[in-house]
Amino acid sequence: MKKRRGVYNKWAKTVVLNKKASIRSHVPHTLLFSEYSLRKMLHLYHMVYVKPNKGSHGVGVMRVESNNGTYSYQIGAKRKSNLSWAQLTASLKRKIDNTTYIVQRGIHLSRYKNRIYDLRVVLQLNESRAWQITGIVARVAKPGMAVTNGAQGADTHTFESVIAAQGGTELVERLRAEFHNVCIDCAHLLYAKYPYLNELGFDIALDHQMHPWILEVNTTPEATPFRKLANKSMYNRMMQLRRLNARRS
Template sequence: MRKRRGVYNKWAKTIVLNRKASTRSHVPHTLLFSERSLKSMLRLYQMVYVKPNAGSHGDGVMRVEHKNGTYSYQLGAKKRSNLTWAQLVASLTHKIQGTKYIIQRGIHLSRFKNRIYDLRVEVQLNEYGRWQITGMLARVAQQGMAVTNGAQGADVYPFRSVIASHGGTELVRKMASQLNSMCIECAHQLKAQYPFLTELGFDIALDQQLHPWILEVNTTPEAIPFKKLPTLKMYKRILHLRKLNARRT
């Protein structure tokens, strides 16, 4: 199968999703990284994520906080605390080393089994050339980790079991419907900008009020997380459509 074309510029995708008010309400406030933008974002939200503009698998993602007059940040399992502003900026600048980064409003994630989690929603063009959700799952972070990526040790759970833990089957139905509308609308927006797209993987945070936030849209998502679910139905469907779409392009 030929290599899939993707869009790896997080900032560019954020701009596309912010064009419509209906999708903008699900996109966390995001700025390009600079000392000035970091200061303003921490003043607004107290907690932010600093991410490589073109990174993947959660590599290089840092959770930065301002609390009780001091600063801290976490990269992987490593934390640095009680920093002054000057120490924080110096340390982050050293980590970034001139690479383009973005700053995203931090979302205080909902929890499952007392661990933070997010959702992966897979959207693909189906046999009729229409966008369709073909997979949904939850990624539950290891205790003490700031990111939920599988590469960082997160566990995979069925979407239904995690959402039902907050409010039963009615909440599962309502959340699935909301995510379907949101992700399909975003897929149309992104395809209008990048016509070659046939598959998207949405990383979605639910805050403590269960409002969905789009943390990132992967344009060449991996199917492997769906292989870890109790049934392979979603995994097989994803691979089937991936092959079909590869033949079309």
């Protein structure tokens, strides 16, 4: 199978998505990292995520918080607290070095069994070259972790089981319809800019009001979370379309 072409610049993808107002309300406020942008975002939101612009698997992602004049941050399971501004920025800059990072508004995630979770929604071009949702799965973080990536130990659950526990089948159907509208709109925007794309993986957070936030769009998403489910129908469909799109690309 041919190597899939992707877009790995998170900032560039964010700029594309923010062009449409109906999508903008689902994209957390994001800026390129600097000491000034970090201070501004912490003043606005008190909790932010600092991410490598071209990273993956949650590696290097830091959760940063301000609390009454002191600061803390968490990377993986390690947390540093009660830092001054000078201590915070010096520590972050050592980790960032000369790499480009972004600062993203932190979303306080909904919880499942007292663990944060997000959703991975996969879209692919189907036989008619139309964008189609081929899979939705929930990723539930390890206790104490600030990220939900499988590479960081998150567990995989069906979308229906996690969301039904929050609000029953009515919430499951409402969110499914909302993901269909928002994600397909996003796919059209990204495809217009990057016409070689044929597969997208949306990392979607739900806040406490169950409002969906697009944390990231992966242009070469892994099918691994879907392979872990007992029912392999979504995984099989993804691989079928992946093979088809590899042949015609």
